[in-house]
Amino acid sequence: MTAVAVAPSADDETVAPRRRRPDAVAAAVFLALAFVVLGNQWRHLGTGYLRYSGQDQTMWEWFFAVTAKSVASLQNPLFSDLQNAPAGVNMMANTAMLGLSVPLTPVTLVVGPTVTFALALTLGLATTAFGWYFLFSRTVIRSPLAAGLGGLIAGFAPGMISHASAHPNFTVLGVLPVLLFCLIRLGQGRSVRRHTVVLGLLTAWQVLLGEEPLLIFAIAVALMLLAHTVVAPRSTLAAVRRAAGPVVVAAVLAGVLVAGPLWWQFRGPQSYSHLDHQLPGNSLLSFVAFPPQSLGGLVVPVQDVALNPTEQNAYFGVPLLLLVVACVVVLRRLPLVRAAAATILVLAVLSIGTELAITEDPVARWAPGEWLDRTPLLESVLETRFVLAAVPIVAMLVALVTDRVLADRSSGGRRRVGLWAGAVAVALVPLVPVPLPTAERTPAPTVLADGTWRDLVGVEDIDGVASGTVVTVPIPSPGNADALRWQVDAGLEYRIAGGYFVGPSGEADGEAKYGAVDRPTALLLGRVARTGDVPDISDVDRSRAREDLAFWNADVVVLPDDAPDAVALRRTVAALLDDPGARAGDAVVWDVRGVRE
16 A cells, blocks of 8 residues: 655646646546446445445444434444444444544434445545545656556555445545655655644544554555665665654654544453454465456456455456566666565565465465464454555556656657557456446335334333344344344334444453354354254253343344244244244234343
């Protein structure tokens, strides 16, 4: 995510008057392209969700809705007990993006969290592209067209499009290039006071937008500086000396601003120390393949070896990789370019994870990934995402050569422009994204949608939320989070057991897990939903069910007719509760207020 930490700067006074129109054009183009990518979601706001988001869109919409409710009712937005009752969720220890969800509270309250989600992704793509265009055009690139091409690559790369299906925290990255711009200005000793303050404020904001992208960005900056120090020590160390003091001041300012939220994240209720994903990194095939959601992926489909459709972080394609190699060869005399090439290689190596794989099956252990897994903070990062930091560097290299080609006024310049345009087209056209597809949302059971649940749940407490808990079957989990959406549709007026979030696993070392700590009844019902097998229910199972219902403070159990293996689940719940349940529209319900006492 960094490429020009020590690059020379263009003269602001001579180029500023010529920037307004190119800036406006770039912003309009990026915004239009973002709307094209997310167009299907915008056309189906009421009924559709992004198909490849899995359960993540449901989780994000819940975060946006709960934050808006907290802000509107003057409650603490850093915590919520609306899911995972009664323990609740540490919002700061999750990807709630309070730096975005709080300012967008009016949008969420007026038009709903789906609009907020779509708006975040759309503006995220557009502002990220514009942020890198802004940085390139104010530092190493003079041609607005070349800078725009760099912004286009950085903002709409395959990894960005992949995350645009589900992850606003890895789509809204426009603050990062502005942070780098401030660092460059401080290294040049220009407007030190102003850029120090801006750097501190934006760093604090980025913490509230996404800590993992900020950490990866910081590592990329450090790698770039180290590589540049090796190839040009005198100029780099001089810039570092000029920037060191102001950067420390900015860090202190940012620390003061986010000290409270960070304390809550690491010491507050439902906090944890680390999250070990134990998931694979990028395989070698993922670097050379075209992304599935692209023109090239449609024409030349290959095996999708990514962790899932939202983690296609590499997928550069062979033509773009060859183009990058050509850029490095052409500009090899520039220290910046040599440092950039080294940084790209290191980031790619880190993104492979703990096991080297050609396609999906690992062939060898991978030492860099094992080191990351043992390093505090880094152990919680998905290694595959490190390669995202190489994308703006790739964009800069292509933009630098484009800038030189366009500036060539010699007799052969026009021919070189044509050849270079052809090469860029061959590399980038296959990566042009296709609009992200949507699917139909699962409707809420009528007992929850029409408010019938209120007759089965305890009276409201002082926060306008029912005192009892609604238990949906199977218990909500990272693999089945529809109940969160139903809760949002009902106005967040009741609590639910289980859910989709990150919280303590219950282990002594403070490790986290996705979803609630598994209760015996949740495990049993989850097994029935997966297999369709009805187990023999013992008195121990019934006793545990009563204990779990008491723990959840459950008032009603709801089994939708369209739940996986609903017949087997109904027989299991009926056996656990010694009650066949009652029909309520398209669901079966059990009033358990007496059972759990």
